[in-house]
Amino acid sequence: MTERILASTCHFFPDTCVPTMALEPVVDYPFNAETPLPALTTELTPTNLFYVRNHFDVPPINPFTWRLQVSGLVKKPLTLALKDLQTLPQKDLTVTLECAGNGRKNLVPQPSGVPWGHGAVSTAVFTGIPLKLFMAQAGIHPTVQELVFTGADCGEVAPGKQEAYARSLPIEMLSDPDILLAWAMNGEPLTPDHGFPLRLVVPQWYGMASVKWLTEISATNQPFKGFFQENYRYETETSSRPITKMRIRSLIGWPIHGAHLALRPIEISGIAWSGRGAIQSIYVSTDGGASWIRASRKRPASPYACTPWRLVWQPPCSGNYTLMVRALDRLGNQQPWDPVQNLHGYGNNSIQQIQISVGSIG
Ligand code: MTE
Secondary structure, three states: OHHHHOOEEOOOOOOOOOOEEOOEEEEOOOOEEEOOHHHOOOOOOOHHHOOEEOOOOOOOOOOOOOOEEEEEOEOOOEEEOHHHHOOOOOEEEEEEEEOOOOOHHHOOOOOOOOOOOOOOEEEEEEEEEEHHHHHHHHOEOOOOOEEEEEEEEEEEEEOOEEEEEEEEEEHHHHHOOOOEEEEEEOOEEOOHHHOOOOEEEOOOEOHHHOOOOEEEEEEEOOOOOOHHHHHOEEEOOOOEEEOOEOOOEEEEEEOOOOOEEOOOOEEEEEEEEOOOOOEEEEEEEOOOOOOOEEOEEOOOOOOOOOEEEEEEEOOOOOEEEEEEEEEEEOOOOEOOOOOOOOOOOOOOOOOEEEEEEEOOOO
8 A cells, every 4th residue: 555655745836735636445445546635636546646546356366377358259369568569669648547536525425336435537648558569460350349458456346246347449440540559557567556568548538448458358248247347337217328438527636625725726627538539628717607718728748638728817805715717628518517417426527616715824
């Protein structure tokens, strides 16, 4: 646990915020933790502050004996060590990952599942090889409908039923040159929590698609029905839809909810992201939604990365304020006032509100 709680010096707001930051555990076993919101104001999240979503314990992996198997309906089944993969042309891609359950804690009534606040979202530079390039080596049979990605972690999904974490992608997605088999994150090998030695990174999709601790890719002509495929769905009384791309969302990283600040200009900042269209504009309200001011935004590091934003605001007088942020993307998507309800509380992209107080600080 100690290395997980590595404190990092706060470079963001040296005079105003807490001096150190660390991941905020939400569940201890298996380890699940949020990124502290003040770390979500810049393009990249340091790896030691990148949120962690584990369904089971981190699997023990020996890098010397670990192999990736490619099986099923392929012309040439493969068994490869990491060094074999690393001989192929690699690329770096900055990608924002968000857990589909992010924001569940704020739903009323609160659905079962990990009670994430707002911090199950982070951004890193991932290094790896395009899945498309890699699978070309194996050769896909023309009848293949899906690729199934299996992780080394395994556990009980129903009484007496053990299953590995596995997810599939439709074969059409193989044409995407930016889905990566990644072995590095922010320039270093993946850490055990983030999928060492190899993980899938599926840009724009909610994080459940980015299978960690990858051991097998299997080509199939059947729809995959594994537990983690069937469970990540928007379920209502009348409908059931698979969860795919991230909904548009934004958050305030600084100040934090409950902050008490001096009566002087305040830099409000955070990030916005969407798996559906580039972020076009970000608006902040300092009066509980009565009026909105356009925030300035920074160019995202890639089409798959979050957009950092900021607004310098002079509070008119001492008192309590409700701050809000909302984003719009180029396809016209925007955040709803109220959460779009579904059984498991997935995809809650409703407008965030925080309360702060402003006045003399003695
Ligand atoms: N892959 C495996 N093998 N096991 C898991 O529990 N969790 C998924 C995904 N890949 C998971 C997994 C979910 S739900 C999310 S949101 C992301 O990993 C989180 O990635 P991170 O822990 O690196 O942030």
